[in-house]
Amino acid sequence: MPAPTLPSENPAAAVVSPSGYAIEFDNVSIAFDEKVVLDGISFQLAHGETKAIFGVAGSGKSTLLKLAIGLLRPDSGRIFVLGEEITHMPERELFELRRRVGIVFQESALFDSLKVYENVAFRLMEERISAEEIERRVREVLRFVELERTYDMRPSELSGGMRRRVAIARAIITEPEVLLYDSPTGGLDPVTSNTIVELIMKQRDVYKTSALMVTHRLQDAFTMATHQFDQTTNQMVALPKGQHCEVPMSFLILRDARVIFDGDGHQLATSRDDYIREYIS
Amino acid sequence: MALELELISPFDVAKDIALAVQEYTLLSAQSLANFFRRPLYMGDMLQQADLIGVGSLPIVILTGLSVGALLALNAASTLQRFGGVTLIGQLVSLGMVTELGPLITGLMVAGRNASGMASELGSMIVTEQIDAMRALGTDPTKKLITPRVGATAFMLFFLTIIADLLGLIGGYGVAHLLFGVDTNQYWTSIWQILVFRDVFTGLIKPVLFGFIIATVGCYYGMSTKGGTQGVGRSTTQAVVAASVLILIVDFFVTKLIFAIFGYR
Numbered sequence: 021m022p023a024p025t026l027p028s029e030n031p032a033a034a035v036v037s038p039s040g041y042a043i044e045f046d047n048v049s050i051a052f053d054e055k056v057v058l059d060g061i062s063f064q065l066a067h068g069e070t071k072a073i074f075g076v077a078g079s080g081k082s083t084l085l086k087l088a089i090g091l092l093r094p095d096s097g098r099i100f101v102l103g104e105e106i107t108h109m110p111e112r113e114l115f116e117l118r119r120r121v122g123i124v125f126q127e128s129a130l131f132d133s134l135k136v137y138e139n140v141a142f143r144l145m146e147e148r149i150s151a152e153e154i155e156r157r158v159r160e161v162l163r164f165v166e167l168e169r170t171y172d173m174r175p176s177e178l179s180g181g182m183r184r185r186v187a188i189a190r191a192i193i194t195e196p197e198v199l200l201y202d203s204p205t206g207g208l209d210p211v212t213s214n215t216i217v218e219l220i221m222k223q224r225d226v227y228k229t230s231a232l233m234v235t236h237r238l239q240d241a242f243t244m245a246t247h248q249f250d251q252t253t254n255q256m257v258a259l260p261k262g263q264h265c266e267v268p269m270s271f272l273i274l275r276d277a278r279v280i281f282d283g284d285g286h287q288l289a290t291s292r293d294d295y296i297r298e299y300i301s
Numbered sequence: 302m303a304l305e306l307e308l309i310s311p312f313d314v315a316k317d318i319a320l321a322v323q324e325y326t327l328l329s330a331q332s333l334a335n336f337f338r339r340p341l342y343m344g345d346m347l348q349q350a351d352l353i354g355v356g357s358l359p360i361v362i363l364t365g366l367s368v369g370a371l372l373a374l375n376a377a378s379t380l381q382r383f384g385g386v387t388l389i390g391q392l393v394s395l396g397m398v399t400e401l402g403p404l405i406t407g408l409m410v411a412g413r414n415a416s417g418m419a420s421e422l423g424s425m426i427v428t429e430q431i432d433a434m435r436a437l438g439t440d441p442t443k444k445l446i447t448p449r450v451g452a453t454a455f456m457l458f459f460l461t462i463i464a465d466l467l468g469l470i471g472g473y474g475v476a477h478l479l480f481g482v483d484t485n486q487y488w489t490s491i492w493q494i495l496v497f498r499d500v501f502t503g504l505i506k507p508v509l510f511g512f513i514i515a516t517v518g519c520y521y522g523m524s525t526k527g528g529t530q531g532v533g534r535s536t537t538q539a540v541v542a543a544s545v546l547i548l549i550v551d552f553f554v555t556k557l558i559f560a561i562f563g564y565r
Contacts, residue, residue: 086432089436091432091435091436111435111440112440115435115438115439115440116438118435118436118437118438119438121436123433123436125429125432125433125436126429127428127429129428129429129430129432129433130430130433131425131430131433131434132428132430142437142439143437143438143439146340146437146438146439148340190437
């Protein structure tokens, strides 16, 4: 299914930090009630790259995303986002930085007291942008996720897949430099999942947005590693076998609170680690 | 099957209480400090004022009328013995304006709104809406808590005035219809007995009670843990804590005002 076009498509809109990585974790650990959830996690996310994060339930994937946007603080280690260290950054300064980062929560986390357009426009309303400009951009981004008809609806009137797409619209409306997806296709049917994967791929290939994507669905990540978004046909196309490494896609696997794999698709496919082989089989 | 009992150390309990008091104090201080930091969410404050003020009006009218009438009825049964039924107005006036008006209104609004705030914010916590708000670059204490604190303190002030007035009307109904107290005498005695200290006491309390209701409701809402069951727990705890705190603060405020202005 071809992805809809965002009228103001402007690949140059993706701003790249002058140096360093989009996100960098340096020996990060966190525990809840003495249960260690992440233990000495280190990895880097390059600008424009999408990194899929795998791990069994409870392995700390969502915690990792919350650490990356400063919703949680690590017990030790350092976290850098867009060149700035956020480990001990005051909440007020974090609010400023978060305007450059978008996040899609596992259960969408739409504000149920607000209508769809108010949800999507939330950040723009906070920035006191004119009502006409807000309406134009909300309609544009809702068209991008194929949900313009839901403009005046309440989140409770939407299906799970529609809520997820509205959450994506809310995350991308300000054209963030980094996007964090927490199980964006979890619990959705294959057709809706495919649409969402295509939207994420479009963000990666057209807008060059850096992204961390937590997922349980290996096939989604492999689709992203073996396909590329084609702007001319406005849909994703499969890459020839030898060109899979050309897309900025990597994989990170968590096990027992530690990173056991961090590399590209080829390295993952050729890994000799028994656990990884079993995981991807 | 052996029954396993987990013993909780008193030290841990004390630590939890100290932590809760610290968190509540921080949240309260932050909600006040936000009044001096932009943006001030006036739209949200007006919406909350409508919910809390207009929404609580029927219950405040009913309780104000009944408490005033009951106060007059009870006062009359004692005063009749001394032939002082004409003093009903003074007793109703003092009782309603300084004590029962603010207290009953505070407790009623606590029951209605502290629970509402705790359940609304608690639901937002368990569905990650608060995290989403923070992730979208908005401070939830500024957007959600400060408007509730401002609106509750502001509206409780006016609701108490309404409750006082209706209490006096209820008292008049009983005094005039059941005990034949003259209309002019009743309303004149009400006016004459009140001094600045009484009116000041009666108007400062609702502002404090409003602050307590909103901060306690929001604190329990924001500290909700454990899904929908946790939301229910927070709601109950918020009403109990707000009501108890209102009664305790009422005692100390009354004592403080007596200490400042002196007894009659």
